[in-house]
Amino acid sequence: xxxxxxxxxxxxxxxxxxxxxxxxxxxxxxxxxxxxxxxxxxxxxxxxxxxxxxxxxxxxxxxxxxxxxxxxxxxxxxxxxxxxxxxxxxxxxxxxxxxxxxxxxxxxxxxxxxxxxxxxxxxxxxxxxxxxxxxxxxxxxxxxxxxxxxxxxxxxxxxxxxxxxxxxxxxxxxxxxxxxxxxxxxxxxxxxxxxxxxxxxxxxxxxxxxxxxxxxxxxxxxxxxxxxxx
Amino acid sequence: xxxxxxxxxxxxxxxxxxxxxxxxxxxxxxxxxxxxxxxxxxxxxxxxxxxxxxxxxxxxxxxxxxxxxxxxxxxxxxxxxxxxxxxxxxxxxxxxxxxxxxxxxxxxxxxxxxxxxxxxxxxxxxxxxxxxxxxxxxxxxxxxxxxxxxxxxxxxxxxxxxxxxxxxxxxxxxxxxxxxxxxxxxxxxxxxxxxxxxxxxxxxxxxxxxxxxxxxxxxxxxxxxxxxxxxx
Numbered sequence: 001x002x003x004x005x006x007x008x009x010x011x012x013x014x015x016x017x018x019x020x021x022x023x024x025x026x027x028x029x030x031x032x033x034x035x036x037x038x039x040x041x042x043x044x045x046x047x048x049x050x051x052x053x054x055x056x057x058x059x060x061x062x063x064x065x066x067x068x069x070x071x072x073x074x075x076x077x078x079x080x081x082x083x084x085x086x087x088x089x090x091x092x093x094x095x096x097x098x099x100x101x102x103x104x105x106x107x108x109x110x111x112x113x114x115x116x117x118x119x120x121x122x123x124x125x126x127x128x129x130x131x132x133x134x135x136x137x138x139x140x141x142x143x144x145x146x147x148x149x150x151x152x153x154x155x156x157x158x159x160x161x162x163x164x165x166x167x168x169x170x171x172x173x174x175x176x177x178x179x180x181x182x183x184x185x186x187x188x189x190x191x192x193x194x195x196x197x198x199x200x201x202x203x204x205x206x207x208x209x210x211x212x213x214x215x216x217x218x219x220x221x222x223x224x225x226x227x228x229x230x
Numbered sequence: 231x232x233x234x235x236x237x238x239x240x241x242x243x244x245x246x247x248x249x250x251x252x253x254x255x256x257x258x259x260x261x262x263x264x265x266x267x268x269x270x271x272x273x274x275x276x277x278x279x280x281x282x283x284x285x286x287x288x289x290x291x292x293x294x295x296x297x298x299x300x301x302x303x304x305x306x307x308x309x310x311x312x313x314x315x316x317x318x319x320x321x322x323x324x325x326x327x328x329x330x331x332x333x334x335x336x337x338x339x340x341x342x343x344x345x346x347x348x349x350x351x352x353x354x355x356x357x358x359x360x361x362x363x364x365x366x367x368x369x370x371x372x373x374x375x376x377x378x379x380x381x382x383x384x385x386x387x388x389x390x391x392x393x394x395x396x397x398x399x400x401x402x403x404x405x406x407x408x409x410x411x412x413x414x415x416x417x418x419x420x421x422x423x424x425x426x427x428x429x430x431x432x433x434x435x436x437x438x439x440x441x442x443x444x445x446x447x448x449x450x451x452x453x454x455x456x457x458x459x460x461x462x
Contacts, residue, residue, distance in 0.1 A: 054336065054366060066325055073331045080324035094311045098299045105301060106285065140285055 009034035010062040012048050014041055015210060016218055018167030019071035020059040025163055026078045028204035030086035034061075072104060075163060087157045087204070103145065103153070104164040111137045115168070118183070119175045119219075120226035134183060141165075142189045151198050158202050162195075169196040170209065174216055178223055237313070239264035240293040242279055244271045246451050248342070248392030249302040250290040251441050255388050256306045258437035260316035303334055306388060319388060321381040333370060333377060334389040341367075341393050361421050368422040375431065387432060394429040395442055 011027070011034050013020035027034055039048055039058050051060045051067035061068045061077065068077050079089040091097045114133035121127040145153055145161070153161035173196075176182050186193045199205060241257070241264050243250035257264050269279050269289050282291045282298040292299045292308070299308045310318050320327050344359045367390070371377060378384030419426050432438045 063325065068325070068328045068332070070332055070335055073328050073335060076331065077324055077328040080327060094308055095294075095297050095299070097311065098304050098308045101304045101307070102285075102299075102301055105304075144285065 008062075008064050010037060011035070012037045012039055012045075012051065012060040012062070013058045014039050016215055017058055018171065021167055021208065021210065022071045022163050023059045023061060023074050023078070024208045025158065025166060025204050026075045026089060028208055029089060029158060030078060030082040032078075032082060032086075072164075075160065079160075088154070088159065089163070090160050091154070100153075100160045103141075103161045106137075106141070107164045107168075111141070111168075115172070115175070115183070119179065119223060122227045122230060131181075131183065135188075138184065138189055138192065142192050145191070147191050147195065152195070152202070158199070158204055162199055162202075165195075166199060166205070169199045170212070170215075172196075174212075174219055178216070178220055237262060237264075238293075238295040240267060241265070242267050242269050242282065242289050242291040242293070244269055244289050247271075247289060248395075251392035252302040252388050253290045253292065253305050254441035255391065255437045256309055256319060258440060259319070259383070259388070259435075260309060260313055262309070262313060262316065303338065303385075303389065306385060319385045321378070321384065326379075326381065330378070330385040333386040336366075337386070337389045337393070341390065364418060364422040364425060368425050371424050371428055373424075376428065383432070383435060387428075391429065391432045391438055392442060394432075 009027070009032060011020070011023060013023070013036060015038060037045075037047070039045060041058070044056060048058065048060060049056055051062055052058075052069040055069060057069070059069075059071055059074060061074045063077075063081065068074050075089060091100055111134070114130045114137065117130035118127055118134055121130055147153065150156060152158050153165070158166075172183055176184075184193055184196070200209070239257070239262060241250070241253055243253065243266060245268060254266075267278075269276055271279075271289060275287055279289065279291065280287055282293060283289075283300050286300065288300075290300070290302055290305060292305045294308075294312070299305050306319055309316070310320055320330055340363045344363055376383045377386035377390065433442070
């Protein structure tokens with residue numbers, strides 16, 4: 001790719017979306033500058049609908065006028081386009097790469113749904129069942145993802161798996177505070193717990209986090225809404 | 231097979247799985263020899279399967295020199311990477327790759343997501359969804375010979391083609407329930423004619439025709455699954 005020619009990068013996002021942050025962190029890993037466009041999801045812009053007519057969602061990355069949608073697809077695109085620039089997002093080794101992709105899917109497919117269910121369900125049997133399902137999947141992560149002496153799942157820097165798990169590092173503690181119960185304790189998940197702190201302090205992440213107080217208010221309102229409309 | 235280099239590939243699969251079929255097609259497109267192992271996932275899962283895919287315990291699983299790769303789209307990308315001298319499924323250009331990954335993801339989320347409701351939902355509601363999905367794919371295909379466009383038969387084509395055997399089932403199951411005869415069934419040929427032509431073109435490729443099963447066999451299988459789920 002000829003990087004001498006000017007590159008125009010735009011990111012359409014929404015301040016509370018964890019998928020948008022995943023893309024922001026990826027751009028940060030590559031040291032790329034971009035224009036950020038905040039979307040009101042209740043009143044989506046013509047541009048967004050034009051760039052993502054299939055799903056009509058954020059994030060959408062527009063690279064030299066060409067849109068890329070779906071956060072996992074965007075992150076891999078970022079790694080492809082700026083190969084050799086900034087940090088590596090996907091591992092070099094083919095098998096490690098396949099494993100990274102596998103764990104990247106595990107988060108939205110298996111882990112996030114019960115966590116969301118736990119957060120949006122009133123206390124009782126149903127909520128407890130969701131919590132247990134979440135814990136079961138967290139146990140799988142804790143056991144299968146061997147950090148070893150590495151700081152991150154990507155090695156000594158943030159990679160695809162870290163990015164995929166990423167938002168949980170601030171979302172889970174927030175949910176725990178709002179509900180008044182723990183999901184991840186240091187005793188139960190020593191590896192994950194330690195990783196969470198390191199992730200939030202990592203260079204591509206620490207200056208690119210959502211406004212926490214606003215987010216907490218938003219999550220409280222969401223929980224109230226679900227409990228009321230159960 | 232005499233004269234063929236053993237590249238150490240084993241595929242754990244189940245005959246009717248569209249995800250397994252994706253892998254078979256990809257391996258055939260690339261001319262890669264492999265050992266095929268049928269796992270009867272409807273019965274007790276083998277130790278080998280459970281050991282190689284402890285997280286999801288499902289097929290397909292590719293074993294390559296003893297290491298495991300799971301999830302069909304991940305397997306396809308892995309094959310592209312480790313066998314760069316074979317016909318690539320993904321294009322070289324980053325934007326085109328992203329485009330292909332987006333649409334393959336769409337197939338997984340929407341075609342599989344909606345199609346599998348056929349097992350558990352007797353009503354036509356899912357057909358309305360399916361019509362929308364088919365129309366979207368029709369638009370994306372447009373006048374292209376394959377979803378891969380200039381690249382030719384590629385990643386998205388391989389991702390989608392196994393599900394076409396199920397089109398027949400969508401069609402026939404739509405009309406099955408008499409109580410819903412006021413709803414229209416999903417006649418794919420009417421909703422997405424370009425897609426039907428595309429499917430026929432894909433079937434002409436040996437890699438595809440050797441890997442897929444007749445719509446009749448799939449229909450029988452779907453019927454059995456619906457019985458299992460108590461729909462009929």
